[in-house]
Amino acid sequence: MEQPNLSYINSMSGGDKAFEQKLIDIIKTEFPEEKEVYFTNVKANNYKLTAENVHKLKHKISILGLEKSYETAVAFENNLLEGSTELQDEFESILTIMTNYLQQL
Amino acid sequence: MNCIIIDDEATARAIIGQLCSQVSSLNVLEDFPNAMQAIKYLNQNDIDLIFLDIHMPDFTGFDFIDTIKNPPKIILTTSDPNFAIQAFGYDCIVDYLVKPITPERFKKAIDKAEAIKSVVTETKASSQVETSSGNDLYVNIDRRLIKIDIPSIYLVEAKGDYIQVKTDDKNYTVHSTLKKIEDKLPDDLFLKIHRSYIINVDKIIDIEDNSVLIKKDVIPVSRSNRPELMKRLNLL
Numbered sequence: 001m002e003q004p005n006l007s008y009i010n011s012m013s014g015g016d017k018a019f020e021q022k023l024i025d026i027i028k029t030e031f032p033e034e035k036e037v038y039f040t041n042v043k044a045n046n047y048k049l050t051a052e053n054v055h056k057l058k059h060k061i062s063i064l065g066l067e068k069s070y071e072t073a074v075a076f077e078n079n080l081l082e083g084s085t086e087l088q089d090e091f092e093s094i095l096t097i098m099t100n101y102l103q104q105l
Numbered sequence: 106m107n108c109i110i111i112d113d114e115a116t117a118r119a120i121i122g123q124l125c126s127q128v129s130s131l132n133v134l135e136d137f138p139n140a141m142q143a144i145k146y147l148n149q150n151d152i153d154l155i156f157l158d159i160h161m162p163d164f165t166g167f168d169f170i171d172t173i174k175n176p177p178k179i180i181l182t183t184s185d186p187n188f189a190i191q192a193f194g195y196d197c198i199v200d201y202l203v204k205p206i207t208p209e210r211f212k213k214a215i216d217k218a219e220a221i222k223s224v225v226t227e228t229k230a231s232s233q234v235e236t237s238s239g240n241d242l243y244v245n246i247d248r249r250l251i252k253i254d255i256p257s258i259y260l261v262e263a264k265g266d267y268i269q270v271k272t273d274d275k276n277y278t279v280h281s282t283l284k285k286i287e288d289k290l291p292d293d294l295f296l297k298i299h300r301s302y303i304i305n306v307d308k309i310i311d312i313e314d315n316s317v318l319i320k321k322d323v324i325p326v327s328r329s330n331r332p333e334l335m336k337r338l339n340l341l
Binding site for chain 1: 114115116117119120123124126127160162184185204205206207208
């Protein structure tokens with residue numbers, strides 16, 4: 001499966017290492033919070049709010065260079081808006097991969 | 106350009122802030138996690154450009170634009186490409202950046218914003234000059250102010266909600282009325298000869314019965330306007 005990387009962060013930082021670390025720290029703080037809200041809304045079967053959470057999370061998916069996973073997130077968001085949870089398992093696998101990756105940074 | 110960033114996602118605010126820091130002409134004054142705080146700030150500060158997220162809880166980016174009077178230039182930043190058409194309806198929106206924003210795409214958006222700012226500045230300067238020389242007219246086409254050399258205009262034609270301005274070099278279709286442009290054109294050069302046409306009298310080639318040949322266009326002259334047209338001609 002596709003693995004996260006820092007290529008986007010490196011490309012937009014302009015070589016500013018302090019910024020790269022600052023951004024990673026922000027993602028490390030924000031990502032678990034967004035993930036928690038996502039699981040709360042999934043549990044409540046609130047598809048609309050879950051779709052909004054996926055929408056927000058997909059930005060971080062793209063920041064971590066997960067291009068194919070981003071497409072999965074887009075499709076899952078659309079499914080949720082149509083009342084379907086198809087691709088939920090795939091999406092949550094992406095969240096797990098991101099969680100593991102961020103823990104290593 | 107003084108700018109602010111509005112995005113409920115801290116990661117996005119940090120990224121846009123960093124991209125701004127790489128452009129010397131941008132001065133980020135503040136960033137806000139929601140639109141409401143930004144509205145208060147805008148009421149007290151002069152801002153040239155806003156980086157605005159669309160998807161925000163309670164108050165979307167479009168709600169924000171609809172709320173503020175005389176919005177400054179806005180660059181939308183969003184993960185959703187589906188609002189581009191809606192965005193096109195707002196004159197204040199300069200560009201639409203889909204996240205993740207690359208430095209190259211960001212720079213292009215800033216170039217657009219700066220180009221528009223520069224045209225607006227020119228327009229303001231020109232409107233002062235206009236009183237003395239009266240040579241330029243700015244028309245808004247596709248959210249750009251385009252300068253037209255007034256003496257080069259030979260015909261203005263009303264077309265429903267639009268007017269077509271024909272010049273020696275080019276034709277422009279502008280969302281405006283014949284009345285509005287008539288007020289902007291010098292009386293000594295231009296004459297309304299029909300309810301749908303204003304002509305540059307200097308560009309007339311010939312007049313035959315109730316029509317005027319101007320360039321390659323044959324334009325009708327209404328009966329009520331004909332005496333004024335005849336008065337303006339240097340008849341032998």
